[in-house]
Amino acid sequence: MQRIVIEAGKDSANYWLDLWRYRELLGFLSWRDLLVRYKQTLLGVAWALLRPILFTFVFTLVFSKIGKFPSNGIPYALLTLTGVLVWQLFATAFGGCSASLVNNAHLITKVYFPRLILPCAAMAVGLVDFLVALVLLFVVMPFFGVWPDWRWLTLPFWIALALITAASAGIWIAALNVRYRDFGTLVPLALQLGMFISPVGYASDIVPDRWRLLYSLNPLVSVIDGFRWSLFEGKASLCLPGLMLSILFLLMLLWTGLRYFRSTEKTFADII
Amino acid sequence: MSTPAIHVQNLGKRYRLQNSDVRTWTLRETLRNAGLSALSRLRGTAPKHRRTEDFWALRDVSFAIQPGEIVGLIGRNGAGKSTLLKLLSRITDPTTGRIELNGRVASLLEVGTGFNGELTGRENIFLNGAILGMSRAEIHSQFDQIVDFAEIGPFVDTPVKRYSSGMFVRLAFAVAAHLQNEILIVDEVLAVGDSKFQRRCLDKMQDVARSGHTVILVSHQMQLVQSLATRALLLEDGKLIGDGEPGLIIARYLGQKAERYDLSRFGGEPDAIGRFIALSFSSGEQTWPASVAQGEPLTAHLEIELSAPLHEGNLFIAVRNSEGIEVFSSNWSETNSLLELQPGTYHFDVSLPTLYLRPDAYWISLCLIRNQADSISLLRGLEMPPIIPSATSDKLLESRRWGLVTLPCEWSQK
Numbered sequence: 011m012q013r014i015v016i017e018a019g020k021d022s023a024n025y026w027l028d029l030w031r032y033r034e035l036l037g038f039l040s041w042r043d044l045l046v047r048y049k050q051t052l053l054g055v056a057w058a059l060l061r062p063i064l065f066t067f068v069f070t071l072v073f074s075k076i077g078k079f080p081s082n083g084i085p086y087a088l089l090t091l092t093g094v095l096v097w098q099l100f101a102t103a104f105g106g107c108s109a110s111l112v113n114n115a116h117l118i119t120k121v122y123f124p125r126l127i128l129p130c131a132a133m134a135v136g137l138v139d140f141l142v143a144l145v146l147l148f149v150v151m152p153f154f155g156v157w158p159d160w161r162w163l164t165l166p167f168w169i170a171l172a173l174i175t176a177a178s179a180g181i182w183i184a185a186l187n188v189r190y191r192d193f194g195t196l197v198p199l200a201l202q203l204g205m206f207i208s209p210v211g212y213a214s215d216i217v218p219d220r221w222r223l224l225y226s227l228n229p230l231v232s233v234i235d236g237f238r239w240s241l242f243e244g245k246a247s248l249c250l251p252g253l254m255l256s257i258l259f260l261l262m263l264l265w266t267g268l269r270y271f272r273s274t275e276k277t278f279a280d281i282i
Numbered sequence: 283m284s285t286p287a288i289h290v291q292n293l294g295k296r297y298r299l300q301n302s303d304v305r306t307w308t309l310r311e312t313l314r315n316a317g318l319s320a321l322s323r324l325r326g327t328a329p330k331h332r333r334t335e336d337f338w339a340l341r342d343v344s345f346a347i348q349p350g351e352i353v354g355l356i357g358r359n360g361a362g363k364s365t366l367l368k369l370l371s372r373i374t375d376p377t378t379g380r381i382e383l384n385g386r387v388a389s390l391l392e393v394g395t396g397f398n399g400e401l402t403g404r405e406n407i408f409l410n411g412a413i414l415g416m417s418r419a420e421i422h423s424q425f426d427q428i429v430d431f432a433e434i435g436p437f438v439d440t441p442v443k444r445y446s447s448g449m450f451v452r453l454a455f456a457v458a459a460h461l462q463n464e465i466l467i468v469d470e471v472l473a474v475g476d477s478k479f480q481r482r483c484l485d486k487m488q489d490v491a492r493s494g495h496t497v498i499l500v501s502h503q504m505q506l507v508q509s510l511a512t513r514a515l516l517l518e519d520g521k522l523i524g525d526g527e528p529g530l531i532i533a534r535y536l537g538q539k540a541e542r543y544d545l546s547r548f549g550g551e552p553d554a555i556g557r558f559i560a561l562s563f564s565s566g567e568q569t570w571p572a573s574v575a576q577g578e579p580l581t582a583h584l585e586i587e588l589s590a591p592l593h594e595g596n597l598f599i600a601v602r603n604s605e606g607i608e609v610f611s612s613n614w615s616e617t618n619s620l621l622e623l624q625p626g627t628y629h630f631d632v633s634l635p636t637l638y639l640r641p642d643a644y645w646i647s648l649c650l651i652r653n654q655a656d657s658i659s660l661l662r663g664l665e666m667p668p669i670i671p672s673a674t675s676d677k678l679l680e681s682r683r684w685g686l687v688t689l690p691c692e693w694s695q696k
Contacts (some may be wrong), residue, residue, distance in 0.1 A: 011384055011385055011464065012384075012385060012386050013382070013383070013384050014372070014381075014382070014383040014387070015380065015381070015382050015383075016369075016372060016375070016376065016380065016381040016382075016383075017376075017379075017380045017381075018294075018375070018376045018377055018378045018379055018380070034412060034417060034418055035412050035413065038408065038409055038412035038413070039412075041409075042398060042401065042405075042409050045400070045401060045405060046398060046400050046401065049400050049401075049441075116395070116396070117395065117396050117413065118373075119373065120373070120389070120391045120392055120395045120396075121371070121373065121389055121391070121395055121396070121413055121414065121415075122371055122372035122373050122387075122389065123413070190312065192310075276374070276375040277374075277375075279368065279373045279374045280297065280374055
């Protein structure tokens, strides 16, 4: 029989085991978010496609046709589409993650489960949207005469890196948002600015080499570059030191985020 | 005894109240406070203390609950009931003390936690079940029973936002009622639905407990606690001040500040034609004395209310001592003929023979009878003023007496 001991001021001894025990709930909550998202929309899954298509169209027009930005031999529309897809994966996952606790306040105050499940489950919508749009990408690529080589096998790695980026930032914001709702208002702003700071509508080569490392402090630079590298036969440049720096930075952000989350999660129900 | 299902030791929960009742801080306030204290530190003046006030919602609470017990948790609003439930269900963490839970805990602090209006009944059963701690396999195996219990049959694939509120509540309770968890924590959940459905919920709860599950429930309906619980805990201002037989604890709760027990809230079958509405005591001129010395007069005043004529009626009173042993009983027909009464309110007095009661605490039970032997209303565990030794009694003499009662015996030597 399950035995639980709660002692004042002591951390629960099997935090991670508890998280594992509740993995089914994680699945159910993700499933709920997906169902609710697609239920009452007329176009359903089409929304996952419509947004990237529109953005790609506008970005290609502005950056390539008007701004004459370089693209290293990658069709500009594909360059933008990949950027937009990765960006949307990050933006949806990060947005869901940061709002997850506040959005589920009614659960937090009424039932126990490891609170970390909420930000994790909230990322599912982003991932599913992304996978749908990824199919679109694979369908249009041949029309531009682009066939991926072996490098596309590294795709899961880049997807995982995008999700980790979303989680690292999202867990911080989710926990802070419980106490300071200001962070909730900050997220849309950060996402709007971030879209231009990250190489979504352009190739990251246009950043001068000496600034490249500094630019990599934005982990999404490496993620988007890596994504393009894996799909376009290495035509997009991948800055390895930058990638290392990004990963290091991410791990640090994730670790401190988890620590902050754990130190405050016991008070969530009291202050939310 | 076996391992308790719930073991609580010195449990306490403190809330910090800041500037009365600000619960979420804005970033601005935090920054402003940080700025102010930095500024005052620069100036070398001590930072002004923020007005924080400690509030103990719960303090030094200890108890153990055995598997299969149904425990009613009662007390006024703000007494700490909800806090205790939240601590037991691990929603919030204790400030002091320790909780040991043996078994899976399910907390039902509201009906339909996590229900989503956009989702269908079927989808909500799975979602809600998972949130309450059921595994996918458990939900699958119970699914048909849940749908049956909720009586939503054809609407199982309709979004619940189109349900009537009755259907919604039935579905929510049906999921909760089929939980397999060993420990159930329930907050006022039963106060929902029509009376027929409530009845079924009660039966279900009793089944749950009979199969060895432990139930803790909070309710303001004393009748419910009385009929369902095997034990009651009484909280007041965050402290546990009573623990015992539900009837006794309820009477104490209801009589806490009253001049008399208000009995109108519980006892009797719903369709009974009569019930007790009040009980009070007096000793001479004094109403409800704190205690009564042996041999002093003590009278119990009963008030009954009849909604239909009473035929061949009778009143019983029985007195138990602190060990739960029935010391004596008495009834109206011992000295009178059976009652023939029209509907209305009636008062009865019965004098209690304190001379024969050993110094102790006593509880009385009351019973109203019709047709010579049918019980209409039965109340147990009503505390009466304790009996203390009389002023003239000799301590030494008292210590040489034992037994249930004190009876005057004449000694002589021949």
